[in-house]
Amino acid sequence: MPQLRPSCYDARVLRVTFNPGPSQISEETKADLACAIAERVADISHRSSEFSEISRRTIEAIRTFFSVPQDYAVFFLSSATEAMQWTVMNLARERSAHFSCGSFSELFGSVSASLGRNATFFSVEWGTKNDYVVEMPPDTEMITLCANETSTGLMVSDADIAMVRARHPEPMLAVDITSIAGITPFSIPQADVWLFSVQKCLGLPAGLGVIFLSPRAVSRGLDLEKQGMRAGPFRISAMLEKMKKYQTVATPNVLAISLLGRTLARWNERGGIAPLHAEALDRLSLINAAIDRQPQLRHFIAEPIDRSLSVCCFAGNAAAVATLHGKAASEGMLLGKGYGKIRETTLRIANFPSIPRQEWMRICALLSAPL
Amino acid sequence: MPQLRPSCYDARVLRVTFNPGPSQISEETKADLACAIAERVADISHRSSEFSEISRRTIEAIRTFFSVPQDYAVFFLSSATEAMQWTVMNLARERSAHFSCGSFSELFGSVSASLGRNATFFSVEWGTKNDYVVEMPPDTEMITLCANETSTGLMVSDADIAMVRARHPEPMLAVDITSIAGITPFSIPQADVWLFSVQKCLGLPAGLGVIFLSPRAVSRGLDLEKQGMRAGPFRISAMLEKMKKYQTVATPNVLAISLLGRTLARWNERGGIAPLHAEALDRLSLINAAIDRQPQLRHFIAEPIDRSLSVCCFAGNAAAVATLHGKAASEGMLLGKGYGKIRETTLRIANFPSIPRQEWMRICALLSAPL
Numbered sequence: 001m002p003q004l005r006p007s008c009y010d011a012r013v014l015r016v017t018f019n020p021g022p023s024q025i026s027e028e029t030k031a032d033l034a035c036a037i038a039e040r041v042a043d044i045s046h047r048s049s050e051f052s053e054i055s056r057r058t059i060e061a062i063r064t065f066f067s068v069p070q071d072y073a074v075f076f077l078s079s080a081t082e083a084m085q086w087t088v089m090n091l092a093r094e095r096s097a098h099f100s101c102g103s104f105s106e107l108f109g110s111v112s113a114s115l116g117r118n119a120t121f122f123s124v125e126w127g128t129k130n131d132y133v134v135e136m137p138p139d140t141e142m143i144t145l146c147a148n149e150t151s152t153g154l155m156v157s158d159a160d161i162a163m164v165r166a167r168h169p170e171p172m173l174a175v176d177i178t179s180i181a182g183i184t185p186f187s188i189p190q191a192d193v194w195l196f197s198v199q200k201c202l203g204l205p206a207g208l209g210v211i212f213l214s215p216r217a218v219s220r221g222l223d224l225e226k227q228g229m230r231a232g233p234f235r236i237s238a239m240l241e242k243m244k245k246y247q248t249v250a251t252p253n254v255l256a257i258s259l260l261g262r263t264l265a266r267w268n269e270r271g272g273i274a275p276l277h278a279e280a281l282d283r284l285s286l287i288n289a290a291i292d293r294q295p296q297l298r299h300f301i302a303e304p305i306d307r308s309l310s311v312c313c314f315a316g317n318a319a320a321v322a323t324l325h326g327k328a329a330s331e332g333m334l335l336g337k338g339y340g341k342i343r344e345t346t347l348r349i350a351n352f353p354s355i356p357r358q359e360w361m362r363i364c365a366l367l368s369a370p371l
Numbered sequence: 372m373p374q375l376r377p378s379c380y381d382a383r384v385l386r387v388t389f390n391p392g393p394s395q396i397s398e399e400t401k402a403d404l405a406c407a408i409a410e411r412v413a414d415i416s417h418r419s420s421e422f423s424e425i426s427r428r429t430i431e432a433i434r435t436f437f438s439v440p441q442d443y444a445v446f447f448l449s450s451a452t453e454a455m456q457w458t459v460m461n462l463a464r465e466r467s468a469h470f471s472c473g474s475f476s477e478l479f480g481s482v483s484a485s486l487g488r489n490a491t492f493f494s495v496e497w498g499t500k501n502d503y504v505v506e507m508p509p510d511t512e513m514i515t516l517c518a519n520e521t522s523t524g525l526m527v528s529d530a531d532i533a534m535v536r537a538r539h540p541e542p543m544l545a546v547d548i549t550s551i552a553g554i555t556p557f558s559i560p561q562a563d564v565w566l567f568s569v570q571k572c573l574g575l576p577a578g579l580g581v582i583f584l585s586p587r588a589v590s591r592g593l594d595l596e597k598q599g600m601r602a603g604p605f606r607i608s609a610m611l612e613k614m615k616k617y618q619t620v621a622t623p624n625v626l627a628i629s630l631l632g633r634t635l636a637r638w639n640e641r642g643g644i645a646p647l648h649a650e651a652l653d654r655l656s657l658i659n660a661a662i663d664r665q666p667q668l669r670h671f672i673a674e675p676i677d678r679s680l681s682v683c684c685f686a687g688n689a690a691a692v693a694t695l696h697g698k699a700a701s702e703g704m705l706l707g708k709g710y711g712k713i714r715e716t717t718l719r720i721a722n723f724p725s726i727p728r729q730e731w732m733r734i735c736a737l738l739s740a741p742l
Contacts, residue, residue: 017414022625025413033408042396042576043388078449078578081621085603107604114609116601199622205413207449207578207624230487232456233478238485250452251570253578253624254393 015332016359018349020150020179020311022199022206026354029203032262033255041258046251054254055246058261065264065272066181068188068212075239076252077209080178083195084111084144086211089231090221091172091193092117092142099130099164101154103340105146108176112144126152126342129306132164142172148180150200151339153313153348154301158186165190172217180310181210183280183353185273192217198260201310203354208256276353280309283351283360287312290368296320297367300346312349313338314367321347323371333363386703387730389720391521391550391682393570393577397725400574403633404626412629417622425625426617429632436635436643437552439559439583446610447623448580451549454566455482455515457582458545460602461592462564463488463513468542470501470535472525474711476517479547483515497523497713500677503535513543519551521571522710524684524719525672529557536561543588551681552581554651554724556644563588569631572681574725579627647724651680654722654731658683661739667691668738671717681722682707685738689715694742704734 017024036042044050059074068074077083088096088111098109100123113119120137124130136143145164147156165173174193177186181194182201188194192214199206213221213236221236238249267276284307291297291314300313316324321338324347328335336348349363388395407413415421430445439445448454459467459482469480471494484490491508495501507514516535518527536544545564548557552565553572559565563585570577584592584607592607609620638647655678662668662685671684687695692709695718699706707719720734 014411017411019416022414022416022622025408025411030408034405037396037401037404040385040388040396043393045390045393046577078453078624079621081604082449082453085605089603111604114601114606115603197622205624205626206417206622207627230485232460232486233452233482234456235485250450251393251568251577253449253576253627255576256578256624 014334016355017334018355018363019334019336020200020348020350023203023350023352024354025205026203028266029259029263029354032259036255036258042255044254046247046254051254052246054258054261058257059246061261061264061268062210064268066188067185071215072188073213073218073240073243075211075213075243076248076257077211078207078253079209080176080195080197083209083211084108085115086234087174087193087195088112088115088117090236091217093224093229094118095137095140096142096144097122097136097140099132099145101128101130101152102126102149103151104176105149108144108146127154127300127302129154132160132167136168136171140171142174143168144174144176146176147186148177148308148310150179150311152300153308153311154306155180155308161186161190172220180308183276184309185277188212198256201352202260202263203352204256204259204263207253208260280351284309286360286364287349287367290364293368296371310351312351313346315346318344320371321345327366331362331366385705387726388705389726389734390705390707391571391719391721394574394721394723395725396576397574399637400630400634400725403630407626407629413626415625417618417625422625423617425629425632429628430617432632432635432639433581435639437559438556442586443559444584444589444611444614446582446584446614447619447628448582449578449624450580451547451566451568454580454582455479456486457605458564458566459483459486459488461607462543462588464595464600465489466508466511467513467515468493468507468511470503470516472499472501472523473497473520474522475547476520479515479517498525498671498673500525503531503538507539507542511542513545514539515545515547517547519548519679519681521550521682523671524679524682525677526551526679532557532561543591551679554647555680556648559583569627572723573631573634574723575627575630575634578624579631651722655680657731657735658720658738661735664739667742683720683722684717686717691742692716692718698737702733702737
């Protein structure tokens with residue numbers, strides 16, 4: 001058998017990854033995976049009652065964990081990008097608007113434009129927050145925002161989302177929570193579409209996207225279908241029909257659905273999102289204290305209130321950043337590189353639940369030590 | 372932790388599944404999965420050089436195994452259904468035509484129609500083969516056919532595909548090989564698009580689709596883009612750009628890409644598709660001999676030449692079919708139910724490489740025994 005293992009990912013060499021996704025896989029998830037294989041989750045038909053039961057339990061665990069109202073639909077897709085495409089294809093016929101403050105908030109708008117929609121971008125400089133008090137073009141059908149901009153580490157609060165909704169009540173509001181879903185609560189009734197993937201805070205192997213849909217969004221999608229919009233095989237009516245049996249239009253990533261259910265069931269038993277949020281806040285204060293002691297680094301996001309809980313982004317000169325990557329690597333730790341145009345002058349540290357606390361203490365010590 | 376195991380899938384109770392997908396997972400694949408997790412394949416960034424290397428090796432293994440010409444593009448998607456959607460969105464602006472002889476060949480046409488294309492169906496009765504000598508509507512941009520109709524067990528030969536191409540040389544020819552890919556060779560240069568997923572003959576967990584694209588199809592897709600067709604974030608130009616580094620537009624199912632590479636690398640070392648094809652033919656003759664001894668069953672596909680190598684479909688009265696399901700279950704074997712409108716009066720047996728030969732002998736014995 002050919003050697004498929006890139007040596008730098010030998011577990012003996014790389015102990016932990018702080019890259020903001022795909023994230024560190026926890027020991028619990030590794031055990032879940034072994035268990036799922038032993039229990040033949042990967043062999044079952046996606047049209048069997050056994051699959052329906054796994055899927056039902058996962059969806060119930062999702063509803064409990066994220067406090068998703070019963071009148072919201074929950075669907076499985078294969079990635080957050082596909083979920084963005086799905087949202088545009090099903091809910092926006094002509095015109096969308098996008099709050100952009102980095103690569104991933106921009107992406108939602110690019111997806112809409114690439115599908116031929118008239119997409120308006122409200123863009124601000126990377127590292128700063130959008131001004132939500134803007135004039136929406138008339139007939140805007142959908143507004144998107146990214147609750148946690150992975151490229152810069154900027155987080156939008158639940159209060160911000162409430163403000164966007166209050167200010168622009170008519171259009172569908174779609175919120176990408178990809179890199180924050182799992183460690184901070186959102187008021188789901190405040191928006192029409194929530195989407196995320198599982199390889200970030202949820203700590204699972206990549207290849208599954210999840211979407212929540214308000215009753216208003218469901219109605220809107222069904223209306224657009226009746227009016228002749230052709231959203232393809234994954235159109236909302238087809239998804240709803242399959243979901244009556246907790247099934248999906250295409251053969252899904254059954255294993256990932258099972259792993260997501262196992263993770264969230266465990267987390268629900270441990271008290272839900274609150275303890276995960278508290279732990280993330282505690283770790284954030286630890287890493288902030290470390291940065292305060294490091295003269296070579298500063299927060300990329302100037303305003304403390306806008307800093308992400310899950311993706312810590314620190315800026316420094318390119319030499320200091322390179323030194324830190326090297327020091328971390330020599331200790332078996334992989335840091336996240338900066339993203340896009342700030343690749344060389346920032347680094348990103350994922351504050352994800354799958355990272356053991358002792359590793360978090362190590363990264364804090366490394367960041368605060370003299371370079 | 373809640374009990375997520377449906378008891379009938381307890382490995383002690385169900386020894387083997389003959390359901391035609393998702394298929395039996397082999398012991399080798401289970402070992403690959405454990406190995407991939409230990410080697411941290413699920414933790415790596417999909418934008419890292421380590422991922423690029425895994426993906427490159429998988430794509431090379433695919434090219435070798437399926438004899439994909441170097442000038443064909445190979446892309447990863449998440450399912451065969453998504454691959455159908457992708458094909459229509461990228462390659463057919465207005466008009467497509469579809470040879471339909473069962474649920475899955477029909478599906479490709481339904482996908483096209485659901486995306487607003489003018490889809491012409493050439494349909495025949497389930498169990499019979501299409502007549503390819505038909506008059507195509509003028510300006511047909513794409514023809515689709517299913518090389519292995521999973522709902523009925525009807526197989527289209529490589530010679531049939533050559534005939535379709537010769538008869539209708541202008542339109543793009545797209546061939547769905549989902550439930551046969553891996554055990555019978557196809558002449559890839561004969562068609563423009565080949566698509567499949569990995570949970571059938573390849574014996575892998577579901578959640579990965581693969582597509583091959585001829586240079587003509589690539590040109591056509593790029594031309595349509597230039598002419599203003601808006602195929603979305605997964606448009607061909609974006610896929611090609613990412614594939615320069617063996618990467619994907621969205622975060623892919625990294626684990627499945629790794630498992631596919633490992634499976635095909637192993638199969639390539641063992642002589643490629645030829646021994647798998649020979650073994651499948653041998654097993655087919657064994658099961659045919661068993662059916663010959665069973666007065667209660669007959670082949671659903673009348674013409675021997677049209678019978679699938681990978682999905683054996685047998686018809687009988689509903690009572691005989693139910694008896695066989697029960698007998699099989701009592702011996703720890705799951706048979707595939709009939710599909711759709713022939714659910715009660717047929718049963719399907721997957722002839723997939725992941726099924727151990729001793730289990731194949733058992734199912735043959737069971738089928739031939741008096742009911």
